[in-house]
Amino acid sequence: MLRRRINLLFGGDEKRVDSRTIYVGHRPCPATEAFIPPKFCDNRIVSSKYTIWNFLPKNLFEQFRRIANFYFLIIFLVQVIVDTPTSPVTSGLPLFFVITVTAIKQGYEDWLRHKADYEVNKYPVIVLEDGRSIRKESEKIKVGDIVEVVEDETFPCDLILLQSTRDDDTCFVTTASLDGESNHKTHYTVPDTEKDLQSLNATIECEQPQPDLYKFVGRMHIYKTDQEPAVRSLGPENLLLKGATLKNTKKIYGVAVYTGMETKMALNYQGKSQKRSAVEKSINAFLLVYLCILISKAVVCTTLKYVWQSQDGQDEPWYNEKTQKEKDTYVYLKMFTDFLSFMVLFNFIIPVSMYVTVEMQKFLGSFFITWDKDFFDPEIQEGALVNTSDLNEELGQVEYVFTDKTGTLTQNNMEYIECCIDGFQYRNSDSMSELDGFCVTDGPVSKLQQKAGRDKEELFLRALCLCHTVQVKEAGPDEIDSDQVDGLVSELSQPDEQRGFIASSPDEVALVKGAMKHGFTFLGLENKSMKIRNRENNVELYDLLHVLNFDPVRRRMSVIVRSKSGETLLFCKGADSSIFPRVRQEEVDRIRMHVERNATEGYRTLCVAYKQLSPEEFAVADAGLRDARLALQDREEKLMAVYNQVETSMSLIGATAVEDRLQEEAAETMEALQGAGMKVWVLTGDKMETAKSTCYACRLFQRGTELLELTVRTLEDGGRKREERLHELLLDYHKKAVQDAPPVKAGVTRSWSTANQEYGFIIDGATLSLVMNPSPDTNSSRYKSLFLQICQNCTAVLCCRMAPLQKAQIVKMVKNSKGSPITLSIGDGANDVSMILEAHVGIGIKGKEGRQAVRNSDYAIPKLKHLKKLLLAHGHLYYVRIAHLVQYFFYKNLCFILPQFLYQFFCGYSQQPLYDAAYLTMYNICFTSMPILAFSLLEQHIAIEYLLDNATLYREIAKNAMLKWGPFLYWTVLGIFQGLLFFFGVKYLFSNPALQDNGQVFGNWSYGTIVFTVLVFTVTLKLALDTRHWTWINHFVIWGSLAFYVFFSFFWGGIIWPFLKQQRLYFVFANMLSSVSAWLVIILLILLSLLPDILLMVFRKPRGPHARQIAAVTPLSYKHLNERY
């Protein structure tokens, strides 16, 4: 019944199918049939993955879902069950180690999450209950509770504002941590609610939770005794979001509507999923190849075994009879166990130790990021932070960079730079001694020695002082240095300048401050009159008659004031494009040059115009404005019409340039990233104009860049349906950027020519949602791919007015596009969290907007400028290191196992190991693990300085270049070549096993030991050949592990070990060394194995551009270094 009536009242919102009803303060309402306390989730935030109880099974399950772990488990079980040539300990121990370490690591991370959740959930809040304020833990807030929030506190859940301590029933909030907009937003209380919240009897009906931050629809029914319930509509202006901060308002009361995981912030927060690096995918691919090799080896051996055994007398010669058990075994079962035995024998080809080494490399390697003093920011006294070490190498593979604007590219700190009055330039000088000498300041800066007339100057400055909606902050002494996230507090040290301003746009504050620097100070608005102090320290008063508000379509705003002398003046400021047509042309020409120059320098320019209104004109305008404001229908249109009418035939006084201060070295960083072949996309929730000028300032867009715009404005230009226009524009842009563009070579050699026309693309949130979720009827499924193609051919893309989830959507779209490029997101606020989580690599900036981004990022750095070193130097090196590590591991195990495989052909396919069990186990753990680990931590094939100076070097490893099938094949062939060489070289030597000068012979264990010695030395020396950067650690580890091998072999063969069943190696090594032939064959084989590598290195050097660069680079960069120090 009630609903029907409401629907009658507010017709046309049948779309809302599902809604929730909230009883404010849990008080039953008379109109409802029965009070059923509805069930909503509590206000607890849960981001952790495990509990104590499910940790073990869940974690184990997740770990064994990795194919490698599962494979090792299978091998281990086979070894336990079947009679195999090696003991289960050899594979069980490393597996256990890996599993335990990983579990501990993940458990610790989850514990940290638990702790963070606890902190949030136990945060004390004040809830009004039965007329009393009760302190509660944040997690205990229920939907319907009335919550009290004081200044500078964040809202614990989504609230409907009921009461504010401010007189005008408003409150200010910043949503910086939600959407990155750091200005103060005004929110309104629900009109006509009772002052006494205790007696308020109301229900709120609102939509079910949804993630869009800017949308909220609801209505409130206020029941008063013996009255028809009043209905108030609720919009986003009444909703205070969890995560936003209350500003400049002492205290507010609100009723909780969405709590816990249903708040808009939580809905915008995506679960953290395990990120896998591209290298890991390559490893898995290689793993499959090796698994195939392994299985085929086992199959070949098993088959040949049974073929061989079928010959007379070979299966069971008289000297080698089977046990009774073996004889009884069913032949197919025996075949199967034989197959498994071969698998176990060759399983070292896929070593557990590789995973351990990779994990260790990543873990230890990430310390270099933390330790890097270049990442240390003296301001916040912190360095870089590594949250995931799994992605180190991914930093060297980034193709797309998605960056947030506010707080990331810019400091969101507007600063007045200069103005231009009547064509003369006045650059602001920071020198305060010249405060009064406004006329003097321009002298040294401006080449033009002339100045505009004093009248003009003062007029211009008055315009700046009057034409705005800035409020002066009622600054108590304690509030001067209070938390000003948006940097509104003046940075000047003069007490006079400490005045705080609050405005919806930081530009306005900057302009007012700019005027202040030139001697005109805005003192505030009192009783509809604006007070300014002029240069002579006299206070001037102006009556504020009308404010013609800013809107993005008009792109200007005006005020109409009346001075004491009775003049009625209209001051207008706005974008050049919207001002120029409304002023006299001859004035425009003088100023246009300045405006354009400033714009290309990345400043935000505004033009200031004025107009003196005659009493008649004013009367007309006044009447028009009043009529329009009172209009009930089409109020907006009517207002617009009047505005447009009033703001005509003005005269231009000047222009201003305001700098949205970029982060340190933002432009250089962006340039370096683009030079490294990365595409930079700016995703921001901010306005298009602001974002565009930032892009210019960062040199993402350059003067020659042609901008392709796809925004609501361009869509509505044609006056046709949006969809049609969108279709048309998309096709048009596609033709321009994709079809007409010269074909771009794929891969590393992507042309980086400045000769071609460069394109920049701009799209806004609304249009994006049209592109992403087109209406099903049109042939619009192609939009997405068209859009992607255009974007891929643009040097830079700007997406403005994005909701956090839209940012993630974009990242996801690019991530899943053809070639699945590696994406990186960088941001500093909670609004960036979703995109940070979505991208392959998420970087958080330890900015001022809280720690949300940092917590959810994979890496956190203090400043944007650090991104350059992180990617170009660290990323590059990590990638090269790990790629080499992976290839090397597969290679060394291939030439380790290949002789063992070949040996099967000469031992009757009996799974006889060539090497002793100790060697089998120790090979990967001790003899060859440390050098590669040291290499993969310390290698710098190109000096860091050179990497930083030459961003193009980054392109050489793009697209996973070192882990493609080509290099993999090279390593595999090398491994096979060396394996063959080891085995057959020693075999030819053993054609006469009398190798000692006393005529005594060597047996099979000597054979294996010689092969193994050659193997260990070759594999280690191969790494030594590849090492371009020999620190003492490399020396120590490489020579040390060789020495250790020799020492161990002596030791192992020097004692009769009581715990061993067989003393296979007893004095085998020592005897081997006493044989000159063995020495000679070892030296020969090592040299021969390394010969192709040396040759390739020598011959490749002059040819490939890559190698030449390196050859040229190394000595050069060191010379360079020496000069510096």
Place this chain on the structure above:
Amino acid sequence: MMASSYTAKEEDGHHSGSAAAGGPGSSKSKKPDNTAFKQQRLPAWQPILTAGTVLPAFFVIGLIFIPIGIGLFVTSNNIREFEIDYTGVDTNSPCNRCSQTYSWNISCTCSVPFSLEQPFESNVFMYYGLSNFYQNHRRYVKSRDDSQLNGDKSSLTNPSKECEPYRISEKKPIAPCGAIANSLFNDTLELYYIYPNGSRTLIPLVKKGIAWWTDKHVKFRNPPGNNDNLTITFQDTTKPVNWHKPVYELDPNDPDNNGFINEDFIVWMRTAALPTFRKLYRIIQKNKDNMTPTLPRGNYSLEIAYNYPVRSFDGRKRMILSTISWMGGKNPFLGIAYITVGSVCFFLGVVLLIIHHKYGNRNNNADIPN
């Protein structure tokens, strides 16, 4: 050999602006340490391999390897080696009868005449060789009990399970147990020199010094007990099924070569690497006077007590006489390999020299225009 630049990257003594701006606060613990290691600035040696630098290395390798190879080749060629197959597969061969009417119990003898074209100087080593005998089969290799062989009392009476099915015979533990021991090579070879006048003389064969010293003295040991009377020591055990006599009768005349420390036995227990192998059997000491060769050229006769069946698995038995050099027995492989590798390196050196000379004159990095 390599162009190398040993540049000590110095400890970063220069203070960047940011560090200085940190002021006193920068000494806080959170600031990363400015050590060479943590900043990845460890002094490093940066070898650069170019055609010019590797060039001498190739020549040096070539110049070293070729002489070594020639030396090895000559040495190997100077080694006298004589090999005779006495399996008796061929119906004409003297051992054909023995090889066919084989039985473990009846001893069969045959004699194979041969002549040496060249005299054998210095010590001559006598080997027996087996072919297609898989001493390296896994089931075979592991079928032994090293602690039993090391004289462990408990293993003597309770051999390891690995020895199956050669562990227990007639309810007594086998000593030495296992397939390897069981299949001990038991042909007896004797060598006669046939004078031109038809009379023959037995050439003395030394049966000690054929096993590794460490094996003989440490790894293999008779069980503790009465050393003179091994019969008592081994009384609770039985001989391996294929053996004619128990282990304590392997060499009853020499207590130092009897039981587990019998050298023939030890040599056999060292399993061969490949299915075709040779094992040292006896040593023919050179004559004391040093005037006449150990084995002068002429006719010889090899007398064989043919006990060891190999035809069932298509095996072959050989007797090999060989002299030994410092590099061991005759094996041309090493010499040829060294000469080849040395030549290849030398050749590559020449090629590199040409490249270097032609293109690398102006610039140290050979800059080949493409």
